[in-house]
Amino acid sequence: MTAFTLYNYVLSGNCYKIRLMAGILDVKYDTVAVDFYPGFEHRQNHMLALNPAGTLPVMTIGEQVLTDTQAMLAWIALNHDPSGTWYPAADPMLGPLVQQWLAFSGRLTNSAGLAGLHSMLNWPIDGEAARRAAIKDLRELELHLTDRVFEGKTWLVGDHPTIADIACFPYVALSPDAGLDHDGYPAIRNWLYAVRSLPGFVTMPGIHHLHELREGADG
Amino acid sequence: MTTRPVGLTRDLPAGRVMHAQADGKDMVVWRATDGTIAAWDNRCPHRGMALSHGFVRGNRLACLYHGWHYDRSGRCGLIPAHPDLEPPATIHATQYGVVETGGVIWVSADEAPAPDDSDLAPLRSFIVEASEDALRDAQEATSADGAPPAPEASDRVSVLCNPIEPGRTQVTVLTAPGLPLPRLRTLSRWCEAMRRQAEAKETA
Amino acid sequence: MSLEYAKNDWYAVADIFCLRDGPRRTRLLETDITVTGPAEDATVTDDQGNRYPVQLKFDHVWTTLGDSPRPLFDIPEGDEEGRRRVPCGVVRVNCSPLRAVENFLDIAHFPFVHTDILGSEPHTEVSPYKVAIREESDEVWATQVKFFQPQAAKSAGDGIVTDYDYRVPAPTVAVLYKTCPPKPEAQDVIAIFVQPVSETVSDVWPWMALYDDASTFSEMAQFQHEIFVQDRSILENQRPVKLPLDPKMEIPTRADMTSVAYRRWLKKRGAFYGALRDGA
Ligand SMILES: N[C@@H](CCC(=O)N[C@@H](CS)C(=O)NCC(=O)O)C(=O)O
Ligand code: FES
Ligand SMILES: [Fe+2]
Numbered sequence: 171m172t173a174f175t176l177y178n179y180v181l182s183g184n185c186y187k188i189r190l191m192a193g194i195l196d197v198k199y200d201t202v203a204v205d206f207y208p209g210f211e212h213r214q215n216h217m218l219a220l221n222p223a224g225t226l227p228v229m230t231i232g233e234q235v236l237t238d239t240q241a242m243l244a245w246i247a248l249n250h251d252p253s254g255t256w257y258p259a260a261d262p263m264l265g266p267l268v269q270q271w272l273a274f275s276g277r278l279t280n281s282a283g284l285a286g287l288h289s290m291l292n293w294p295i296d297g298e299a300a301r302r303a304a305i306k307d308l309r310e311l312e313l314h315l316t317d318r319v320f321e322g323k324t325w326l327v328g329d330h331p332t333i334a335d336i337a338c339f340p341y342v343a344l345s346p347d348a349g350l351d352h353d354g355y356p357a358i359r360n361w362l363y364a365v366r367s368l369p370g371f372v373t374m375p376g377i378h379h380l381h382e383l384r385e386g387a388d389g
Numbered sequence: 390m391t392t393r394p395v396g397l398t399r400d401l402p403a404g405r406v407m408h409a410q411a412d413g414k415d416m417v418v419w420r421a422t423d424g425t426i427a428a429w430d431n432r433c434p435h436r437g438m439a440l441s442h443g444f445v446r447g448n449r450l451a452c453l454y455h456g457w458h459y460d461r462s463g464r465c466g467l468i469p470a471h472p473d474l475e476p477p478a479t480i481h482a483t484q485y486g487v488v489e490t491g492g493v494i495w496v497s498a499d500e501a502p503a504p505d506d507s508d509l510a511p512l513r514s515f516i517v518e519a520s521e522d523a524l525r526d527a528q529e530a531t532s533a534d535g536a537p538p539a540p541e542a543s544d545r546v547s548v549l550c551n552p553i554e555p556g557r558t559q560v561t562v563l564t565a566p567g568l569p570l571p572r573l574r575t576l577s578r579w580c581e582a583m584r585r586q587a588e589a590k591e592t593a
Numbered sequence: 594m595s596l597e598y599a600k601n602d603w604y605a606v607a608d609i610f611c612l613r614d615g616p617r618r619t620r621l622l623e624t625d626i627t628v629t630g631p632a633e634d635a636t637v638t639d640d641q642g643n644r645y646p647v648q649l650k651f652d653h654v655w656t657t658l659g660d661s662p663r664p665l666f667d668i669p670e671g672d673e674e675g676r677r678r679v680p681c682g683v684v685r686v687n688c689s690p691l692r693a694v695e696n697f698l699d700i701a702h703f704p705f706v707h708t709d710i711l712g713s714e715p716h717t718e719v720s721p722y723k724v725a726i727r728e729e730s731d732e733v734w735a736t737q738v739k740f741f742q743p744q745a746a747k748s749a750g751d752g753i754v755t756d757y758d759y760r761v762p763a764p765t766v767a768v769l770y771k772t773c774p775p776k777p778e779a780q781d782v783i784a785i786f787v788q789p790v791s792e793t794v795s796d797v798w799p800w801m802a803l804y805d806d807a808s809t810f811s812e813m814a815q816f817q818h819e820i821f822v823q824d825r826s827i828l829e830n831q832r833p834v835k836l837p838l839d840p841k842m843e844i845p846t847r848a849d850m851t852s853v854a855y856r857r858w859l860k861k862r863g864a865f866y867g868a869l870r871d872g873a
Contacts, residue, residue: 180815181822205811208610208682290685313581316513320573347826353408354516354559356400363405375822378453379708382404382444432832434844439830454827455701456717469717470701470848480844
């Protein structure tokens, strides 16, 4: 028995959030490959019937359909994280802070995420505007993560990685593919590395394996 | 040529790799597992891949493209496609000078002398899309207004510039050591204010 | 001069899908062009109203800007009964079109760039293979290439030693033939058709002709997108951006025999668009 079905596209950073969270928590799921590109299947009737917003990912749990990525992360954590640390929803301070960074991750989809679609797949949007917005978002994240370095902390919120880290990770990690390098963002670089070091981490195109953690050809 | 500040010691732990630019050169700066640091030309001699995308295995830096391994002297010690081959000594990465003082990483393309040690502590390293002149003006303007988040004399703020391209400057900010957490947060926000001001001036 | 040479080759500038929602505005060899559908009867014009020749082949619309174009090559296997043809759309890469082709011909990067799919440590060794410039067709061929692969195709289960043949029929096109897991007597065909936007910007059209009855179109295309976009971040970070033809500038090993032959073949033809010439 698998936990859910993911309507998936391999180059979508939002779909990747779900694959990553499921990988880390070792949750088994089914996938349906959606021809997001070049077919734009997510905008066809059978997909709009499932998600009227015409976005990916879509997640089904039996009859229940989820269409918002951050809600899917919450579902996985609430149902498949026995430690309860990935989504401390009931904590009076950590819960709201996680919500804040989940919302921030939605902004990243529309800044760095769109910049990526524009650079790579020629998405018909204003690429320069998306890149400017992405730089603003990266700087906001760098400021917060620098505060965390001063505090001796690694993660966005609290003492453990949360769904907020997973939600913010993909489009920040992929931003160099959209022409936005990480040169001026040392705190972001070290946070990305921490996420990539998590047990169960999975990759997506543009985010490679930490080969240093693997068995080398030279032993 | 001079010695340029390209990052903070705290931001480059053992086993990690970063990209740096100084005096028109692209560099990879990396720290071996044993803590030693090296700065090289950011180009793998094999097929020109940026070594700053590479990974550290023990005390060697490996290129991400085909995994060629280079030891600390820059010499290639392993070509995974031919694991039994002893790579010719002629295959090596080009080395630059690198030193660490006061928590700051300094590089030079020649053997320029290391800067004097200071008792200041590093606060942040970041990039401003503006010239060094615009940044200096912004430093003055945002310090003068006296209101938070502007620095106070007791913060002993010092701003180092590394001009990396026309209109693009890497900035390293140092402060008095041992400042309390709220003060660090405030001064970090002053860095943002200084950057906003410099970039607004640059585009104006 | 190098631009003049390049103008007399044919280039993919659209596929059979992308013209459905209207014309495609694009750039070929630094010339802005408009490709207008339907694919079966497409037209290509520039902004001055000049019209360029068109042919539909391998599920793509091909055009040429030159006055005396060399003939467009063939991939006869593409028409074989039972193959499924998968045009994968276009991916923009900020790299030389020649670097994109050379990367496609390279297997030594599989364990590091396509980890756990097309290669994995410690299976990094590249065994000797054969390379030739075939005089009759004037194409570069590498044959008897073998590599251990954890997941060679969407249709492959466990790891297998995959056999490859590589072919360069034109400066900005590479075709490979590889072991087809469900049909051992046949070979899958995968190609990239590179549309040179400029010497340093490439629009890459991956295309496949596979024996695979189990996977959906989307599964096959996504497999190719995954592989190609893993290469993209490599291609955008090679320096110099243009492909150096001076043998002293980069260091090949035995595993790079295909790349060495490709560079020599480009030089011999005078196909310098996207290349850094000797001593330049
Ligand atoms: N609010 C949605 C947004 C998801 C989203 O934007 N997904 C992208 C793919 S990563 C998409 O489907 N874009 C549709 C399009 O651009 O056509 C969520 O968080 O789930
Ligand atoms: S380019 Fe560095 S190993 Fe090949
Ligand atoms: Fe590749």
